[in-house]
Amino acid sequence: MTNPELHALYDEDRRDAQTYPGDEALIASQGRLPLVQAMLTEGAVHDADDYYHAAGLFQHGERLEHWAQAHLLARLAADLGHPRGRYQAAAALDRWLMRQGRPQKYGTNSVIDGDGWRIWDTDPRTTDAERSEWGVPPLNELIRRADQAFAGLRRSTMFAQPFLKVELQGIKIGLYETGKPPSEADGLDFGVPLDEPLTPGEPFPANLPTDLTPSRYGHLYCARNRRGDVICSWHRCRWQVLEPADADPDIIYAGMFARPQLMSAEDAVWSRVGVATGPEHCWLVGGIQRRSELGRLALAL
Numbered sequence: 001m002t003n004p005e006l007h008a009l010y011d012e013d014r015r016d017a018q019t020y021p022g023d024e025a026l027i028a029s030q031g032r033l034p035l036v037q038a039m040l041t042e043g044a045v046h047d048a049d050d051y052y053h054a055a056g057l058f059q060h061g062e063r064l065e066h067w068a069q070a071h072l073l074a075r076l077a078a079d080l081g082h083p084r085g086r087y088q089a090a091a092a093l094d095r096w097l098m099r100q101g102r103p104q105k106y107g108t109n110s111v112i113d114g115d116g117w118r119i120w121d122t123d124p125r126t127t128d129a130e131r132s133e134w135g136v137p138p139l140n141e142l143i144r145r146a147d148q149a150f151a152g153l154r155r156s157t158m159f160a161q162p163f164l165k166v167e168l169q170g171i172k173i174g175l176y177e178t179g180k181p182p183s184e185a186d187g188l189d190f191g192v193p194l195d196e197p198l199t200p201g202e203p204f205p206a207n208l209p210t211d212l213t214p215s216r217y218g219h220l221y222c223a224r225n226r227r228g229d230v231i232c233s234w235h236r237c238r239w240q241v242l243e244p245a246d247a248d249p250d251i252i253y254a255g256m257f258a259r260p261q262l263m264s265a266e267d268a269v270w271s272r273v274g275v276a277t278g279p280e281h282c283w284l285v286g287g288i289q290r291r292s293e294l295g296r297l298a299l300a301l
Contacts, residue, residue, distance in 0.1 A: 017029075029061070048081050086133075106134065253278060272286040
């Protein structure tokens with residue numbers, strides 16, 4: 001029987017990837033992985049769907065062992081009859097190779113290269129017949145799909161668009177990245193940021209528990225426990241009223257957004273709140289904690 005808790009984690013992870021692009025979705029995925037690992041350890045993963053869901057969650061990991069485990073879990077799903085298991089196994093192997101700077105075997109992964117996107121280098125010895133054996137389309141079809149998916153998408157223009165649109169008490173608000181937009185000179189981006197120690201002056205909640213270690217993770221910050229599990233994150237953003245156009249940001253800030261506002265449903269694992277620090281900037285705080293606890297962290301930044 002399919003594990004409903006694992007299925008809920010998988011569904012939440014997919015929704016997150018669609019709603020919160022980039023580092024926001026990726027860091028939340030790391031917060032789910034310890035739960036998936038615990039299910040595997042406890043023998044709570046049983047059928048083809050379970051192994052496929054677990055593979056999908058580990059595919060959104062951050063270390064080589066995560067993608068290796070995704071590959072093995074997907075192969076188990078395929079052996080048990082999951083129709084997408086073999087493709088998932090191929091995609092996980094491709095990611096494991098790509099993150100080492102090696103050519104991928106099948107061609108299922110794309111990367112940011114400069115200001116645009118492309119399929120990561122593919123081993124020319126792999127034939128379309130081999131791809132077919134693993135449920136992967138021919139290479140020309142993979143290239144066509146990537147071109148269609150990423151047509152016109154540029155990193156330099158992504159900062160000009162809100163990465164999140166929410167409605168707070170009838171007011172539509174957009175959240176935007178801060179900092180300098182990336183450019184072609186920034187080079188290749190594999191999509192997994194480095195987890196780096198904070199430097200003096202970088203922000204973290206004053207009430208962050210002492211058993212958590214803060215660090216910088218791409219465009220945002222996070223805190224991990226002693227096992228290295230991600231517990232929470234905070235992300236400095238610009239905010240802007242989208243509708244109604246004549247709404248006064250100062251009034252919205254003073255009357256509503258100076259208090260923590262729920263920015264997503266309280267899902268199976270990871271929730272988010274936002275709190276403005278003025279009429280232009282805000283913090284987006286996410287984590288495995290309840291809304292009230294995340295709000296206290298946000299107000300302590």
